[in-house]
Amino acid sequence: MNLTLHVWRQAGPDAPGKMVRYEANDISPDMSFLEMLDVVNERLTAEGETPIAFDHDCREGICGACGLMINGIAHGPEKGTATCQLHMRSFSDGAAIYIEPWRARAFPVIRDLAVDRSSLDRIIQAGGFITAATGGSQDANAILVPKENVDDAMDSAACIGCGACAAACPNASASLFTAAKITHLGLLPQGQPERYRRALSMVGRMDLEGFGSCTLHGECQEACPKEISIDTITRMNRDFLRASVTGGRE
């Protein structure tokens, strides 16, 4: 198949950028979106042009490194799919495809389609962990957890930290990302001791990073390659409200 790409090109963080048109010819419908870009980049390299920079790592939808705004949809038209797992059969021959980087003040462009998502790391550093005692691991069944809690915690833990939620959000809010971690740990016994302090510091960090406010448009849930539910945001706000009343101590 033959495609026309409109790709955001930007030489560096402070350089001006613009959309540039490329032809992608002889693309197999079985290629992934990133493989299609690889083909274009090979040609650009052969022609002496700078290849298009984009992030990727596992290419199997589990690491969260990839992430492109494709035709105005974070990770493209396929629901519950990261960019690396999107295949060219999702597009029709002759299609025009717009490819842009995640756009947010908290995700500055490094080059072309690659953005700096360390703001998400700093939100995790603010409390997205449990302070576990080291030593031999406990017997698996020593701590009982209700089945619904396990299911909801696991669904939230599926977050790969790609940042599509904030990219898709009309307010550039990272609420779904932060809420997924707060929900994951808040539903498990191990997460209880730090639960309310965690809500305060992670929410505080999210604001400091310059993300926007949640209007509950629901765009994040639709964009999420792991289909994490906006119910997590309800839980985050509940924990934050309670923590604000108790001062983070229980």
Added chain:
Amino acid sequence: MATGRGFYRSLVGKKIVMGVTGLIWVGFVVGHAAGNLLVFRGPEALNSYSHFLKSTGELLWIVRAVLVVALVLHVIAAVQVTRQSRAARPVGYAKQEHQAATFASRTMRWGGALLLVFIVLHILHFTTGTVRPAGSFSTTDVYANMVTSFRIWWVAFFYVTSMAALGFHLFHGAWSSVRSIGVSPVSADPLKKKVSLGLALFLWLAFTAIPVAIFAGLIG
């Protein structure tokens, strides 16, 4: 710790304030719509209801004070979260396709601004009688005030438009507020808004029926 100012300094805290104050207004608006529907039972019913409200004295002023404070907080928080959200995306997309956002959710800001204008004019019109589109105003005959005003096409039009804005604002807001506050139960399909659709339809129909019925000459 994050009590008091720290709570409000965060965007989540602001949204919780918006949710609570918004819900206070939802409660008022539902009662207001039900009361206003008495216009369909004739002048007696509406005027004696209005007389009853005014006879509650201090209680009436307490309710008014709560509503004014709630509105001021709601609007201040709305302006603040809107400004922070705008600043959060300095460079926009060349192309963006919404997957879940509705007309209602995307017009919360402009619709809210229209509601603010409406609330101010509405009080000057029916409560204080400062703005008199029909020329006359009676402090005792609310029924006559309604009928003379809504016979004027642009008055009826302004009310009908504003009430459409209220319907949209609450179709999204009644649903989002309980989520912002964190009291909504876990749901298999969180984007479904059945209850808020019913609420928004009821309020829109009730508030729109009055100016339309009067303008069409069905009552009065």
